[in-house]
Amino acid sequence: MANRARYAVASVTGALVVLGTLASCGTGDGTAGASPQPPASAGRTAGDSPPRTATSPDGTVVSPSGTAASPSDRAPTAPGRTDRPGTRCRTAELSAAVGRMDPGAGQRNFPVVLTNVSSRTCTVYGYPGAAFVDAAGEQLGRDPERTAGDATTVTLAPGESAWSGLRYASPGVSGARTATPATLLVTPPDERQPLEVPWRSGPVPVSGNASSVFLTVLQPGSGP
Structure with a gap:
Protein backbone atom coordinates (compact mmCIF):
# COMPACT_ATOMS: atom_id res chain seq x y z
CA MET A 1 0.00 0.00 0.00
CA ALA A 2 2.81 2.39 0.81
CA ASN A 3 4.37 1.83 -2.62
CA ARG A 4 1.03 2.54 -4.35
CA ALA A 5 0.64 5.81 -2.38
CA ARG A 6 4.11 6.97 -3.36
CA TYR A 7 3.36 6.19 -7.03
CA ALA A 8 0.14 8.22 -6.96
CA VAL A 9 1.88 11.24 -5.41
CA ALA A 10 4.63 11.10 -8.06
CA SER A 11 2.03 10.99 -10.85
CA VAL A 12 0.19 14.05 -9.50
CA THR A 13 3.44 15.97 -9.11
CA GLY A 14 4.48 15.22 -12.73
CA ALA A 15 1.13 16.43 -14.04
CA LEU A 16 1.46 19.71 -12.11
CA VAL A 17 4.97 20.28 -13.58
CA VAL A 18 3.62 19.79 -17.15
CA LEU A 19 0.73 22.24 -16.54
CA GLY A 20 3.13 24.82 -15.16
CA THR A 21 5.31 24.57 -18.27
CA LEU A 22 2.33 25.08 -20.58
CA ALA A 23 1.19 28.13 -18.62
CA SER A 24 4.59 29.85 -19.11
CA CYS A 25 4.16 29.64 -22.93
CA GLY A 26 0.80 31.43 -22.94
CA THR A 27 -0.14 35.08 -23.50
CA GLY A 28 -0.30 37.66 -20.78
CA ASP A 29 -3.92 36.79 -19.95
CA GLY A 30 -3.06 33.20 -19.20
CA THR A 31 -4.41 31.72 -22.41
CA ALA A 32 -2.25 29.82 -24.85
CA GLY A 33 -0.82 32.29 -27.41
CA ALA A 34 -0.72 31.77 -31.16
CA SER A 35 2.58 31.97 -33.00
CA PRO A 36 3.54 35.61 -33.76
CA GLN A 37 2.62 36.71 -37.32
CA PRO A 38 5.28 38.21 -39.61
CA PRO A 39 4.91 41.92 -40.41
CA ALA A 40 3.16 42.96 -43.62
CA SER A 41 6.51 43.77 -45.20
CA ALA A 42 7.85 40.26 -44.68
CA GLY A 43 8.94 38.63 -47.89
CA ARG A 44 10.28 41.96 -49.27
CA THR A 45 14.00 42.38 -49.21
CA ALA A 46 15.72 45.61 -48.31
CA GLY A 47 15.54 48.11 -51.15
CA ASP A 48 12.37 46.68 -52.72
CA SER A 49 10.15 49.38 -54.17
CA PRO A 50 6.34 49.42 -54.10
CA PRO A 51 4.61 48.45 -57.36
CA ARG A 52 5.01 51.15 -59.96
CA THR A 53 2.56 52.47 -62.51
CA ALA A 54 3.31 53.31 -66.10
CA THR A 55 2.14 56.21 -68.26
CA SER A 56 0.84 55.63 -71.77
CA PRO A 57 1.78 58.04 -74.59
CA ASP A 58 -1.46 60.02 -74.21
CA GLY A 59 -0.77 60.74 -70.54
CA THR A 60 -3.02 58.02 -69.06
CA VAL A 61 -1.59 56.35 -65.99
CA VAL A 62 -1.75 52.56 -66.30
CA SER A 63 -1.50 50.17 -63.38
CA PRO A 64 0.78 47.09 -63.46
CA SER A 65 -2.27 45.00 -64.38
CA GLY A 66 -2.73 47.07 -67.52
CA THR A 67 -5.90 48.91 -66.45
CA ALA A 68 -6.21 52.68 -66.68
CA ALA A 69 -6.02 54.61 -63.43
CA SER A 70 -8.67 57.04 -62.26
CA PRO A 71 -8.82 60.55 -63.84
CA SER A 72 -7.15 62.05 -60.77
CA ASP A 73 -4.03 59.97 -61.56
CA ARG A 74 -3.65 61.27 -65.10
CA ALA A 75 -0.53 63.20 -66.03
CA PRO A 76 -1.10 66.96 -65.63
CA THR A 77 -1.20 69.24 -68.64
CA ALA A 78 0.71 72.48 -68.90
CA PRO A 79 -0.70 75.41 -66.86
CA GLY A 80 -3.47 77.20 -68.68
CA ARG A 81 -4.13 74.43 -71.16
CA THR A 82 -7.67 73.47 -71.97
CA ASP A 83 -7.04 70.38 -74.08
CA ARG A 84 -6.68 66.84 -72.82
CA PRO A 85 -3.37 65.02 -73.44
Missing part, protein backbone atom coordinates in the same frame (compact mmCIF):
# COMPACT_ATOMS: atom_id res chain seq x y z
CA GLY A 86 -5.09 62.45 -75.67
CA THR A 87 -6.24 65.12 -78.16
CA ARG A 88 -2.78 66.50 -78.97
CA CYS A 89 -1.72 66.35 -82.61
CA ARG A 90 1.20 63.97 -83.10
CA THR A 91 3.97 64.58 -85.58
CA ALA A 92 2.76 61.72 -87.80
CA GLU A 93 -0.67 63.37 -88.01
CA LEU A 94 0.65 66.66 -89.36
CA SER A 95 2.35 68.09 -92.42
CA ALA A 96 4.44 71.26 -92.38
CA ALA A 97 4.99 73.97 -94.97
CA VAL A 98 6.45 77.46 -95.21
CA GLY A 99 4.22 80.07 -96.79
CA ARG A 100 5.06 83.02 -99.00
CA MET A 101 7.44 85.63 -97.60
CA ASP A 102 5.89 88.88 -96.46
CA PRO A 103 8.67 91.51 -96.42
CA GLY A 104 8.38 94.70 -94.48
CA ALA A 105 10.42 97.29 -92.52
CA GLY A 106 13.69 95.44 -92.96
CA GLN A 107 12.12 92.14 -91.86
CA ARG A 108 11.46 88.85 -93.57
CA ASN A 109 8.27 87.19 -92.37
CA PHE A 110 7.06 83.67 -93.16
CA PRO A 111 4.06 81.66 -91.95
CA VAL A 112 5.07 78.19 -90.78
CA VAL A 113 1.95 76.10 -91.33
CA LEU A 114 0.95 72.83 -89.65
CA THR A 115 -1.93 70.93 -91.27
CA ASN A 116 -3.86 68.02 -89.81
CA VAL A 117 -3.52 65.18 -92.33
CA SER A 118 -5.04 62.52 -90.07
CA SER A 119 -8.64 61.29 -89.94
CA ARG A 120 -9.28 62.55 -86.40
CA THR A 121 -9.63 65.96 -84.80
CA CYS A 122 -6.61 66.97 -82.73
CA THR A 123 -5.17 70.07 -81.06
CA VAL A 124 -2.00 72.17 -80.98
CA TYR A 125 -1.02 74.64 -78.29
CA GLY A 126 1.80 77.14 -77.94
CA TYR A 127 4.93 77.36 -80.06
CA PRO A 128 6.37 74.95 -82.61
CA GLY A 129 10.07 74.22 -82.62
CA ALA A 130 12.13 75.35 -85.60
CA ALA A 131 15.74 74.99 -86.73
CA PHE A 132 17.60 75.71 -89.96
CA VAL A 133 19.98 72.90 -90.97
CA ASP A 134 22.44 72.39 -93.81
CA ALA A 135 22.62 69.40 -96.16
CA ALA A 136 24.57 67.44 -93.54
CA GLY A 137 21.90 68.05 -90.91
CA GLU A 138 24.01 70.52 -88.90
CA GLN A 139 22.08 73.38 -87.33
CA LEU A 140 22.73 76.86 -88.69
CA GLY A 141 22.45 79.64 -86.14
CA ARG A 142 20.82 79.66 -82.76
CA ASP A 143 17.43 78.31 -81.73
CA PRO A 144 14.63 80.77 -82.53
CA GLU A 145 13.40 83.06 -79.77
CA ARG A 146 9.74 83.12 -78.76
CA THR A 147 7.78 86.30 -79.26
CA ALA A 148 5.54 87.02 -76.28
CA GLY A 149 1.91 86.14 -76.94
CA ASP A 150 -1.17 84.54 -75.41
CA ALA A 151 -1.24 80.87 -76.34
CA THR A 152 -4.61 79.24 -76.92
CA THR A 153 -5.59 75.71 -77.85
CA VAL A 154 -6.16 75.45 -81.61
CA THR A 155 -8.49 72.62 -82.61
CA LEU A 156 -7.75 71.12 -86.00
CA ALA A 157 -10.33 69.01 -87.78
CA PRO A 158 -8.95 66.84 -90.59
CA GLY A 159 -7.56 69.15 -93.28
CA GLU A 160 -7.44 72.27 -91.08
CA SER A 161 -4.27 74.26 -90.32
CA ALA A 162 -2.55 76.41 -87.72
CA TRP A 163 0.34 78.77 -88.36
CA SER A 164 3.20 80.41 -86.49
CA GLY A 165 5.03 83.51 -87.70
CA LEU A 166 8.77 83.10 -88.34
CA ARG A 167 10.72 86.32 -88.84
CA TYR A 168 14.26 87.67 -88.90
CA ALA A 169 15.99 90.88 -89.93
CA SER A 170 16.94 91.09 -93.60
CA PRO A 171 20.65 90.20 -93.72
CA GLY A 172 21.32 92.97 -96.21
CA VAL A 173 20.07 95.48 -93.65
CA SER A 174 21.43 93.96 -90.45
CA GLY A 175 24.85 92.97 -91.76
CA ALA A 176 24.61 89.56 -90.07
CA ARG A 177 26.67 86.68 -91.42
CA THR A 178 24.47 84.33 -93.42
CA ALA A 179 24.21 80.75 -94.63
CA THR A 180 21.75 79.07 -96.93
CA PRO A 181 19.89 76.19 -95.25
CA ALA A 182 18.84 73.03 -96.99
CA THR A 183 15.94 72.34 -94.66
CA LEU A 184 13.79 73.92 -91.97
CA LEU A 185 12.98 71.42 -89.23
CA VAL A 186 9.56 72.09 -87.69
CA THR A 187 8.61 70.27 -84.49
CA PRO A 188 4.93 70.36 -83.40
CA PRO A 189 4.28 71.48 -79.81
CA ASP A 190 5.04 68.84 -77.16
CA GLU A 191 6.50 66.48 -79.76
CA ARG A 192 10.13 65.43 -80.34
CA GLN A 193 10.10 64.22 -83.92
CA PRO A 194 10.42 67.12 -86.41
CA LEU A 195 8.94 67.54 -89.86
CA GLU A 196 11.35 68.42 -92.66
CA VAL A 197 10.50 71.32 -94.96
CA PRO A 198 12.82 72.12 -97.89
CA TRP A 199 14.06 75.72 -97.56
CA ARG A 200 13.85 77.72 -100.79
CA SER A 201 13.94 81.28 -99.48
CA GLY A 202 17.65 82.00 -99.64
CA PRO A 203 20.22 82.94 -97.00
CA VAL A 204 19.32 83.33 -93.34
CA PRO A 205 21.27 85.09 -90.56
CA VAL A 206 23.35 82.68 -88.52
CA SER A 207 25.67 84.93 -86.50
CA GLY A 208 26.67 88.51 -85.95
CA ASN A 209 24.53 91.58 -85.47
CA ALA A 210 20.72 91.04 -85.49
CA SER A 211 20.99 87.35 -86.29
CA SER A 212 18.08 86.26 -84.09
CA VAL A 213 15.11 84.38 -85.54
CA PHE A 214 11.72 84.76 -83.86
CA LEU A 215 8.58 82.60 -83.63
CA THR A 216 5.03 83.48 -82.58
CA VAL A 217 2.39 81.27 -80.93
CA LEU A 218 0.26 79.08 -83.15
CA GLN A 219 -3.09 80.43 -84.29
CA PRO A 220 -5.83 79.11 -86.56
CA GLY A 221 -5.45 79.33 -90.32
CA SER A 222 -2.62 79.20 -92.81
CA GLY A 223 -1.22 82.71 -92.49
CA PRO A 224 -1.99 86.40 -92.01
